[in-house]
Amino acid sequence: MDATLTTTGSAAARGRWALAVVFLVNGFLTGSWAPQIPVFVARLGISEFTLGLLILLFGLGAVGAMSVTGYLISRFGSRDVTRGLSVVASFTLLFVSVAPNVPLAAVAMVLFGGLIGGMDVAMNANAVVVERKLSRAIMSSSHGFWSLGGFIGGGLGGLFIQQFGSVWHGVAVTIVAIAAVVFAIGRLVGEERPEKHEHKSFSLPRNPAIYLIGMMALFSMVPEGAVLDWAALYLRQEMGADIATAGFAFAAFSGIMAIMRFLGDGVRNRFGSVRTLRLSALVAAIGIFAASIATTPWMAIAAFAFAGFGVANIVPILFSAAGNQTGLSSGAGMSVVTTMGYSGILVAPSAIGFVAQRTGFSIVFMTVSCLLLVVCVMAGLAHRAEFASGTPKE
Template identity: 35%
Template sequence: MSEVSAARRAVIAVFALNGALFAIWAARIPAFVERFALGPDALGLLLLCIAGGAIVSFPLTGRLADRIGAARLTRLLLPLYAIAVILVALAPNVALLAVALALLGAGYGALDVAMNAWGAEVEQAAGRPIMSFFHAMYSLGAGLGAATGWAAVAVDLPPAIHFALVVLPASALTMWLARAPWTSRTSDDGPAFALPRGALALVGIVAFASSMGEGAMADWSALFLVAATGTTEAQAALGYAVFSAAMVAMRLAGDRVVARTGPVLAARMAGLVAALGVALVVAAPSLGPALAGFALLGLGYAVIFPLAFSRAARDPDLPAGRAIAAVATLGYGGMLLGPPLIGWVASATSLQAGFALVGVLALLITALAGSLR
């Protein structure tokens, strides 16, 4: 096996694990809501802890990725992220749950920056587009993680046991695969962190709009289906699973689609499809139409993040790690700050109104697609 092939397999495993661990938490949110008697406001504040942990981690990770290498940093982060997820399930009260969620957010955000920087290096070494495939593996992992949530609820498995049965073996396998030999580029040039400017700033806004939708699906899809369609908790877990499955399918074809249409047209069409999905979800009277809307959302958002990170990695002004971290700060700001915002809007109005915000931002993707050129 060549060095590039081994590294490609390692990056695939890391992307899949990152998606799976976050989805395991997302699929069991209703269990935590019930256990701690959380209202929309309290849940929104807890989700804000995830956002805070991730936002703090982005600049530190970007700098470290450039300094010690993206591959080495990814390997160091894998066990730390797994521990954080387990701590969430073991939290005995709301205060410690907030701390554990902040650690989960930090692990998730740091690993995301590091693995995308490593993935960009492998893509450049391979000499062909493969970033969409890496993100497909993230979505596949998220779908599998959400599916374990459905299965755990179906057999009445507590989150602590569910998390341990999935997180520990999956993390061990990924850490073994991540030992693949790879020498990452390093750099000490430039500031420790830089906000994106010019075209890169627009790339960050596009990523923000897309990730806010992804965050809404992760954190609110199950609760939305229970509240809006009256479905059961086990069936509600299918919302994020359908979203993730549709995203996997589109990302598997994403590299070919982008090669044929170009990144700008692909992003414009993606924004329109996502907006249509939001409209269908908000208007859905039952589970079936809502799941169809979640599928359209998965198809629409699928190519946006791969395009944004590929564009950041080849930025002419910043090293890849810091450029990706800069875009991630805006991008994952949407994924992590968006769900609490939806919670506050839902508390003041309705969940349908909160989801409508996602549709407006989907149209913003179409408007700013030219920045991905």
Template identity: 40%
Template sequence: MAGFAMASWAPMVPYAKARLHLDDADLGLVLLAFGGGSMLSMPAIGWLAGRYGNRRVIGAAGFLMCLALPVLALVSTLPLLAVGLLYFGAMLGAVDVAMNAHAVDVERLQGRAMMSGFHGLFSVGGLVGAAGMSAMLASGLPLLACALFVSLAIAVIVFSQQASLLRGAAATRGAAAPAFVFRLPRGLLLLVGMLCFVIFLAEGSMLDWSALLLRDFRGTAAASAGIGYACFSVAMAVGRLTGDRLVARLGPVWTVRAGAALAAIGFLIAALLPWEATALLGFVLVGLGAANVVPVMFSAAGRLPASAPAVSIAAVTTLGYAGLLLGPALIGFVAHATTLPAALACVAALLLLVAASARVVRR
């Protein structure tokens, strides 16, 4: 549900840019609101999930998220677009923290690594959202009708699945949560969070800029430009659905090192080669490379003994979402000063730094 909702926004970005007559710098600035909404909600959600349980948070935030996409399809001014993205980011951030904390509970009950597989289903949702929205737009359906259909699908998923979630598993360990919610992460948690910052920035680049790269630099029609994020999501889903076995074989350090390096190569191919096919190949490599880096980090954070899983994951995810907050704006400003391909090449350089820092996850 979360991947489906987030990816449905990607094909809508060029429409919002055209409707409001924004340049790259303006668009990058307003996209700050998406990551900002997530970051503002996450510390409080870590506390709420630790106190009341992940099940209630997922259900409430999931239903509230249904309002976001129809609003984003209608807004006609820059302030309203910013408010809509702020709200969308806040609800998606709430679901994100609670569902990952819930995944840690399930891993504990099963006694084995499962986080990559869960994130694989997030990517499956991303594939369905990007490809489905692109297909509806290409068929000629109005943007608002497409957004309403997505919102209805989100509501059906939440309503049908909420009863199957664990009841109160996090609450029993969440008594100490208030002592940790507003404390800045330190030590290993801070280092893992900074690596998440870069990976989330890279994933956000795919969400917010892949369609524009295809449309403005590779000659793809606007209605079909969302296929770039769909290719990224397919690759990420494949990588994550096989990721638990990969982590068991390679170990967490080499999973992070090889994955970040492969994602960097993908960005360079998409940015430097001037064809649509090579851009799509680059997006596939980014998806395969980045697939299992964040699941490895989230599992490690969720097992830290000092606090409830929701609180640790909220801290790491908040730093990660800072990449979504700052990344679109930074890429927009660099693209405005140079070109969008040059800005995406800078993301490749950051991913090489992640690969060089992979030993931090050994512990």
């Protein structure tokens, strides 16, 4: 019996690190898109408006695929869906990098977004499976590997494109992604048996808690997107910072967030998911509110960095809670919450820009901090992310 438990534990441990590679690849593919953008625009001869529409197609493809992936997981399991989507998604940046005209680029962007988004749901659902087998949290550090992959893809991509061109960059990214995926997917772990829950078809789950958790994810991801898209402009336009200084706002925020994601599982295992979530949301709210009333660029940068401590682990905890809802498969729960959360990232940037033109960014960030206070108050809904005696708490 002890030997069986040891073997199962070893397989789960291998599956945990294999899954970390999958998260890394997803982040790497997403991050590698950023340095492709200037060449993409020049090659197709498109305006910023057209680029915005193509990026919107990426988002729509992602959100659409997320809602379908939950059904696929309920049929085939998170391991098999993660395997299939990881392999196919590895080719998507190459399709974008060779698209010769706008119509084909539009198709490529929908596929890129859809496969990356579907892979996102599947790998997060598989992270829930691994957490159950290990009886401890691994979601935050998994997202840390995603951030690391994005950093590598974005950081090295521009240098590679400058030396060898965008098409060879697409080829190189594909080769690296496929090699990593092939190494990892054979070691992934799956569910012990098919989950017999609702959502075996495309019908919406009936559990109201999953939609409240989805709303919390939405309220958490809007602030993250706000800092990503608008913090530098806030420092530049309203505080008179130079371009180099303005760039430190998101760099400080994302750097602290990446570090905290690698530390987050230990914090969550020690103090519990609900307590960690409540404190994280409060810290994030304080940080973003402080940035909204900062009087100098460096005060704002420090405030955004402080917010990164809190924002880092909110979404990973909510994803764990989504994958452990009673009477609902992990894939179905993850599908609802990721779709609701990422819909905020899709809609929020344009809405924030519209409001900021009339009120200024200070008011925007002040309002965004209030969303995090709502998450703080609702933190108890994430109790299904708690682990004790090998299973999530009821």
